[in-house]
Amino acid sequence: xxxxxxxxxxxxxxxxxxxxxxxxxxxxxxxxxxxxxxxxxxxxxxxxxxxxxxxxxxxxxxxxxxxxxx
Numbered sequence: 001x002x003x004x005x006x007x008x009x010x011x012x013x014x015x016x017x018x019x020x021x022x023x024x025x026x027x028x029x030x031x032x033x034x035x036x037x038x039x040x041x042x043x044x045x046x047x048x049x050x051x052x053x054x055x056x057x058x059x060x061x062x063x064x065x066x067x068x069x070x
Contacts, residue, residue: 004028008045012052022053025068027060043067 001024005011015022027043046058046068060066 001026002049004042005045005049006042008048011045011049022049022056025049025056025058027058027064027066027069029061030064030066 002011002022003026005025011022025046027046030041030043043060043064043066046066050056050058050068057070058066058068060069062069
């Protein structure tokens with residue numbers, strides 16, 4: 001599992017280095033600042049990681065409109 005994957009490339013590199021599977025993403029919250037780049041947000045890596053790990057579940061509050069929430 002990973003928490004707040006703002007940098008999907010770094011997360012994927014760690015997954016490959018450790019030779020583990022990604023089964024869950026936990027997002028603490030999503031920023032609502034209009035000019036904040038998505039890749040810097042706590043949930044910015046969700047889509048890219050789910051694309052590579054389709055069985056991975058994404059957990060967080062539905063009130064935060066977190067991307068890829070399952």
